[in-house]
Amino acid sequence: MDAVRRQFPYLRAKPQPVYLDSAAMAQVPDAVLDAVNAWEQSSRSNVHRGMHERAEASTIAYESARSTVQTFINATHADEIIFTKSCTEAINLVARSWGEQNLHTGDAVVLSILEHHSNIVPWQQLQERKGIDILWVDMDDEGGLRYDQLETHLQSGRVKLVAITALSNVLGTAPDLPKIISLAHKTGALVSVDAAQAIAHMPIDVQELDCDFLAFSGHKLYAPTGVGVLYGKRELLQSMPPFLGGGMMIRNVTTEGFSPADLPAKFEAGTPPIAQAVGLAAAIDWLKQYSWKDIQTHEQEILQLTIDRLKSIPALHILGAAGNFQFSIFNFQFLHGCLSFTLSSVHPHDLTEILGRKGIALRAGHHCCMPLHKRLGIPASNRLSVGIYTTKEEIDACVKAILEAQKKLHP
Amino acid sequence: MRKGDSGSAEKITPLTMDVYAENVLDHYRHPRNKSQEPKTKVQDSAIIHTEENLSCGDTVTVHLAIENDRITSISWDGTGCAISQAAMSMLSEESSGKSIREMEVLMPQNVYDLLGVPIGPRRTKCALLGLHTVKNAMRKHAGKEMQRWTETMGSS
Ligand SMILES: Cc1ncc(COP(=O)(O)O)c(C=O)c1O
Numbered sequence: 001m002d003a004v005r006r007q008f009p010y011l012r013a014k015p016q017p018v019y020l021d022s023a024a025m026a027q028v029p030d031a032v033l034d035a036v037n038a039w040e041q042s043s044r045s046n047v048h049r050g051m052h053e054r055a056e057a058s059t060i061a062y063e064s065a066r067s068t069v070q071t072f073i074n075a076t077h078a079d080e081i082i083f084t085k086s087c088t089e090a091i092n093l094v095a096r097s098w099g100e101q102n103l104h105t106g107d108a109v110v111l112s113i114l115e116h117h118s119n120i121v122p123w124q125q126l127q128e129r130k131g132i133d134i135l136w137v138d139m140d141d142e143g144g145l146r147y148d149q150l151e152t153h154l155q156s157g158r159v160k161l162v163a164i165t166a167l168s169n170v171l172g173t174a175p176d177l178p179k180i181i182s183l184a185h186k187t188g189a190l191v192s193v194d195a196a197q198a199i200a201h202m203p204i205d206v207q208e209l210d211c212d213f214l215a216f217s218g219h220k221l222y223a224p225t226g227v228g229v230l231y232g233k234r235e236l237l238q239s240m241p242p243f244l245g246g247g248m249m250i251r252n253v254t255t256e257g258f259s260p261a262d263l264p265a266k267f268e269a270g271t272p273p274i275a276q277a278v279g280l281a282a283a284i285d286w287l288k289q290y291s292w293k294d295i296q297t298h299e300q301e302i303l304q305l306t307i308d309r310l311k312s313i314p315a316l317h318i319l320g321a322a323g324n325f326q327f328s329i330f331n332f333q334f335l336h337g338c339l340s341f342t343l344s345s346v347h348p349h350d351l352t353e354i355l356g357r358k359g360i361a362l363r364a365g366h367h368c369c370m371p372l373h374k375r376l377g378i379p380a381s382n383r384l385s386v387g388i389y390t391t392k393e394e395i396d397a398c399v400k401a402i403l404e405a406q407k408k409l410h411p
Numbered sequence: 412m413r414k415g416d417s418g419s420a421e422k423i424t425p426l427t428m429d430v431y432a433e434n435v436l437d438h439y440r441h442p443r444n445k446s447q448e449p450k451t452k453v454q455d456s457a458i459i460h461t462e463e464n465l466s467c468g469d470t471v472t473v474h475l476a477i478e479n480d481r482i483t484s485i486s487w488d489g490t491g492c493a494i495s496q497a498a499m500s501m502l503s504e505e506s507s508g509k510s511i512r513e514m515e516v517l518m519p520q521n522v523y524d525l526l527g528v529p530i531g532p533r534r535t536k537c538a539l540l541g542l543h544t545v546k547n548a549m550r551k552h553a554g555k556e557m558q559r560w561t562e563t564m565g566s567s
Contacts, residue, residue: 347492349467349537353430365467379468379490408431409493410440 001298004290005389007031018360018394023169023197023338023367023385026222028283035282036224036275047274048248048265062274065281066264072284073214074205075231079263082230082237083272087196088118090215090230091163093267094192095122097240098213099161105131108158110189112137112145112175113375114168117368119194123163135159139375143173143320150180154187162191166198166214170369170383171320172303172335174198181210190236196220200387201299201336203292206231218276222388223283227276230267237263244269287388295388296336302386302395303335309399313406315344319381338385340367343402346409348380354405360398430528431493438497443504446486449474457484460548464536469495471544473503477552480511487544492537494526499541501525506545514549517542519564539563 005011007029011019019027039061045054047062063078070078084090099122103109109123111134127134135153138146153159162184167174181191192213195204199216206214213236218227232240242249242260246269251259260266287295310316318341343351348364355362363383366373373379384398449457461472469491476484485503489496505525506514522542523530530538543563550557 347467347469349492349534350431350494353534357429370465373468409436 001389001391005391007286008389009033011389015359016393018358018397020384020386020390020394020398021361021363022200022387022390023220023383024363025219025225026200026387027389028222028224028279029286031286032223032279032282036279039275039278044275046271058274061278062272065277068281068284069229072204072288073231074207076207077234080231080234080237082232082264082267083277084215084228084230084267085226085273086228087194087215087217088228090228091119091192091194092122093230093243094213094215094232095126097243097267098236099123099126099130101239101241103130103132103160106133106158107160108133108135108153108156110135110137110150110153110159110162110164110184112164113139113372114143114145114165114171114173114175115163115369115371116165116169116194116196117370118196119163119165120371133158136371139171139320139372143168143171145175145180147176147179147183151183154183154189157187159184159187159189162189163194164191165194165196166204167195167201167336168320168369168372169197169338170340170367170372170381172338172340173320174202174334174336177209177211185210197337200287202296212236218280218283221280221283222287224276224279227273227280229280234263237267242266242269246270248272290388298388299337299386299390300334302390302392303339305392306339306384306386306395306399307335309395310339310341310402313343313399313402315406316402317342317344319376337387338383340381340383342378342381343406346406348382350409351382351402351405354408355398355401358401360401362398430530430534432528435493435497435526435528438500439493442496442500444486444507445488445500445503447488449476449484449486458548458552460544460551462540462544462547464491464495464540466536467492469537469540471495471499471540473499473541473544473548475545475548475552477511482506482509482514487541489540491540494530494534494537495540498522498526498538499544502541502545511549511553514545517546535564536560 043057045058047059190212195216214231219225249269352364458475463470471489473487
């Protein structure tokens with residue numbers, strides 16, 4: 001564990017930080033900073049638009065980053081990987097491009113109550129413009145989905161798309177994607193996966209999943225900010241109109257109009273996040289030195305310990321499945337990456353502020369999931385999230401501080 | 412407070428200075444003038460107004476009775492963090508008996524002074540939720556349009 005932590009500049013700080021907010025943003029290892037720095041020093045130049053040596057080096061680095069992402073999520077073709085600025089932009093791309101073209105009055109999009117605002121609002125924007133309906137899939141008491149509701153919605157025959165998270169950024173529960181995708185495809189609906197959280201905590205194979213779109217951000221995967229990825233099946237991406245207009249995304253422009261470029265350039269208008277894409281590829285290469293089995297075993301041990309410790313705190317309530325959970329590794333019901341809790345009569349902002357002053361980083365609020373919090377009947381919660389570098393000592397320090405905060409506010 | 416949060420060097424907001432000072436915690440644990448019902452006898456004329464901080468779900472409802480351009484009775488109810496609730500508790504004591512004119516010139520700085528602890532940018536809205544609610548209750552009384560958060564916060 002020390003060997004992992006030592007590779008992160010922030011985690012080398014003294015006194016040792018207790019960083020339990022990786023679900024909002026993961027820390028970045030030396031290897032990624034070095035790769036970005038190396039590109040800045042020796043290749044910095046725009047891509048696909050110069051004959052000189054640097055332009056070529058930069059283009060090679062950028063396209064090689066695309067291949068790295070392709071391999072990481074096992075996409076069939078490199079041009080199925082579109083670089084965006086974030087997961088949010090990637091989802092908006094699907095809504096604006098595919099949605100505008102394929103959704104019409106009376107059509108429906110299915111969302112789950114677990115969704116992040118990034119996977120809600122783009123569809124609500126379409127709802128207003130295109131006269132479509134949004135059909136919601138509720139959760140059960142443990143944070144699993146009501147698959148019966150999904151089936152009912154799909155049977156209406158109106159559903160063109162199911163937009164679903166691969167991992168809740170509040171409850172840490174993972175919907176059964178293979179099941180959702182197979183149900184949706186049976187009725188001809190497409191599936192768009194929000195993998196913002198899942199990408200750092202579980203292996204993702206887009207061919208095996210057979211999802212139609214998948215989006216994530218680099219910064220939750222130990223990579224720089226400012227880069228995201230949209231995966232889409234090639235035939236779909238090819239049939240979709242461009243999203244943003246500008247340089248790079250055209251084949252030809254005349255005073256009369258333009259014709260769009262081929263994939264992936266069609267969806268990458270303007271100068272792309274080159275350094276960030278290089279950093280993302282470095283993060284993936286760095287992460288791949290560890291096996292998913294080791295990463296998951298470690299993270300799940302930490303989460304198990306967290307649950308055990310938190311349960312010993314009076315008046316603390318863990319949201320969703322962890323409330324009464326059985327340890328079973330690699331089980332879909334298990335938690336990945338994070339869990340959230342409330343503490344009776346201690347407001348999340350007070351708790352995280354008191355913890356923050358002790359150098360312990362947790363996140364408080366609705367975590368961009370207001371509908372989920374409304375469903376749970378609470379305005380806000382505290383989220384504790386883990387990463388490959390999280391230690392048992394961090395959990396112990398956090399639990400101790402929670403008890404102290406509780407005592408301070410209510411002696 | 413973190414580096415870069417604010418350009419104002421005169422605000423003393425070191426991490427070491429505790430926001431949860433005893434007087435804040437005292438008002439939080441034992442809120443003054445808190446009740447679910449307006450406590451005025453002239454209940455019919457009570458002005459009731461609620462504001463919410465959506466980002467954390469804190470709410471404050473104030474009940475005011477105003478006679479001869481003066482607040483003759485104030486009570487409030489709410490849920491939320493220690494800062495928002497303590498600030499409202501203090502503000503209710505401060506506002507009692509004040510004239511409409513005196514209420515109009517009440518500024519964020521007055522609330523910060525009542526709290527007596529450093530309020531960083533992260534907690535501004537918590538500290539000012541009560542002020543925002545009272546200001547808008549006064550506006551409701553005057554039949555004026557509600558003021559926005561920027562107006563409540565910007566008048567410092
Ligand atoms: C589940 C989920 N979806 C989408 C996002 C949006 O990611 P970004 O803000 O990087 O676009 C997040 C980030 O918090 C998330 O947790």
